[in-house]
Amino acid sequence: MSVLLLMFTSCAEMTPGKAAVKYVNYLKEGKYEKYVDAMYQEDGITPEERTQFIALAKEKGEKAIQEKKGIKEVTLLTEKIAEDGLTASVEIELTYGDGTKEKGDYDMIKIDKVWKMKMNK
Numbered sequence: 001m002s003v004l005l006l007m008f009t010s011c012a013e014m015t016p017g018k019a020a021v022k023y024v025n026y027l028k029e030g031k032y033e034k035y036v037d038a039m040y041q042e043d044g045i046t047p048e049e050r051t052q053f054i055a056l057a058k059e060k061g062e063k064a065i066q067e068k069k070g071i072k073e074v075t076l077l078t079e080k081i082a083e084d085g086l087t088a089s090v091e092i093e094l095t096y097g098d099g100t101k102e103k104g105d106y107d108m109i110k111i112d113k114v115w116k117m118k119m120n121k
Contacts, residue, residue: 014114015081017090019038020115021074023038028071032057033054041119068096069097069098070096072095075095076091077091077103087107088107091104092104
């Protein structure tokens with residue numbers, strides 16, 4: 001029975017909210033490449049842009065996270081999926097080690113059955 005439960009659990013579809021929490025946790029864990037790879041831009045991300053985004057996430061994100069004594073918790077507040085099931089709006093709250101909280105909004109888009117963070121130019 002437990003093997004069957006494990007199979008169903010691993011096959012469960014990732015929601016846009018769960019995906020956004022997972023991606024923000026990449027920042028918490030210092031996995032900047034994975035965070036950038038979870039981004040979607042309509043006209044694509046060039047290798048040069050990817051490198052720049054990783055450097056920017058590391059430079060700005062790492063500094064901000066350290067100043068607030070790390071990310072203690074990432075909480076999904078709201079998730080609104082469009083009728084077409086291909087886009088969504090997600091609101092997340094970060095709780096930092098120093099006790100401060102910060103909310104963030106993410107526009108998500110489903111590409112090849114995977115939820116990604118949509119980047120707006």
